[in-house]
Every structure is written in structure tokens, then in C-alpha cells.
């Protein structure tokens with residue numbers, strides 16, 4: 290089994306695989322300096338596109354490819370779908386459902402980060418930009434705002450925005466922590482990817498508590514794939530396939 294990881298769900302699946310002594314490898318892109326330690330073998334770094342991944346699947350005689358990457362990691366999911374097709378490997382996507390608004394939420398769904406950046410034109414605001422590190426440059430067109438940015442590792446180069454309050458922390462986060470963070474920064478808006486799952490949802494309940502608006506970026510389209518949302522379902526599928 291090869292698990293494409295970088296998510297809480299992938300780590301949970303690795304635990305389940307280890308508890309059944311299954312031979313599985315967990316793959317990281319290598320974006321985080323010190324990933325969590327795992328109870329199964331890990332590897333780090335890109336494969337070299339769909340072809341490189343297909344080569345890896347063949348070389349390591351992978352029978353099941355589990356795409357447990359983040360819902361916004363569209364390139365690797367595309368590669369996984371292609372590589373699975375090229376090699377005839379069974380592909381299962383493990384992906385948490387998108388967040389849905391509930392009573393008291395003041396959410397606005399946006400198609401992408403570029404739209405969010407355009408909509409920020411106007412007087413200065415205090416924005417919790419909860420989008421990770423890679424796409425901060427999309428907001429350079431709106432330097433007038435005071436941004437709160439939370440990252441797992443301290444950045445190794447200056448961030449592309451002039452007014453940033455930086456918070457270094459690794460999830461999962463709880464509501465009390467996120468309430469305190471939003472109050473400390475005096476945020477008046479949250480911009481976040483609709484990642485789904487529990488580990489990053491505290492900011493949404495904190496926003497509800499404070500009556501703050503949230504702009505949620507919709508997930509990118511991914512190729513068709515058999516999809517489950519719970520790591521335990523993968524174990525059931527493997528049991529049906531392999532009797533393990």
C-alpha cells in the first residue's frame with residue numbers, strides 16, 4: 290500500500306495499518322520541516338509527476354494507492370489518478386467532507402483565492418488569512434490590510450505581505466485557542482480554504498462565537514475516484530480485497 294499523506298486522516302490510516310501489521314508506506318511532499326513520527330515506513334519528496342509515481346508503483350509492487358492528501362492538493366491527486374490508470378493500481382481517495390454552514394455562521398463561498406484578493410479592495414481590515422504559506426503572494430495586491438498568518442514552521446524567507454502578524458503553531462487547534470488568537474489580533478474577517486475535518490474547524494466555531502464573517506474558498510475539482518471519508522472504511526475495503 291502507498292498512502293499519499295500530509296493530512297490527519299493519512300496519519301490515522303497509518304496507525305490503523307500498523308495495528309494490523311500491513312506493509313504500507315506513507316509519502317510526504319516534504320513541505321513541513323519536521324513531520325509527525327509515524328508507525329509505518331515513510332518517504333519524502335515528489336515522485337516526478339504521474340510518470341514518476343507510476344514507476345514507483347511498479348517498482349514497489351503497490352497494489353493499493355490511497356490518496357489521502359489535502360483536498361486542495363490538486364496536482365498530486367491528478368497524478369495519482371493518472372498513475373493508477375497507467376499501472377492498473379486500485380486507487381482509493383480518503384477525503385474529509387467539506388464544511389457546511391450551521392445556524393449563526395456568516396459564511397460566503399468564493400471560487401478561488403484570486404476572487405478573495407479582489408474582494409479585499411477597500412479600506413484596511415484585520416484579516417486572519419488561514420490559507421497556509423504557499424499562496425500568500427496572491428494577496429500582495431491588497432497590502433493595506435493587517436494579516437494574521439498561522440504557519441507550522443517559521444518561514445525561511447520574508448513573507449510577501451507588508452503587515453503580517455505571524456503565529457507559529459501546529460494543529461489540531463481548539464476553539465479556546467482560536468478565540469484567543471482572533472481576539473488578540475482583533476481580526477474582523479477570516480479567509481480560509483474549505484478543508485473540512487475537525488483539526489482546522491475551531492476557527493469557524495470561534496468566528497461564530499465572535500460574529501465574524503468567514504470567506505471560504507471552494508475546493509478545486511479533482512478527477513473521479515472511489516472516495517471514502519473515514520480511514521476505517523479503507524481498512525474494510527482492504528479486508529474485502531486482501532482478506533487482511
Ligand code: NAP
Nearest residue numbers: 294295316317318335336337338358359361362363364365
Ligand atoms: P500539490 O500542488 O497537489 O502537489 C505538488 C507536487 O508536490 C506534486 O506534483 C508532487 O510532486 C508533490 N507532492 C504532493 N503531495 C505529495 C505527497 N504526499 N507525496 C509525495 N509528493 C507529493 O500539493 P500541495 O498543495 O503543494 O500540498 C503538498 C502536501 O501538503 C500534500 O501532501 C498535501 O496533502 C499537504 N497539505 C496541503 C495543503 C494545501 O492546502 N494544499 C494543506 C495541508 C496539507 P511530483 O509531481 O514531483 O510527484
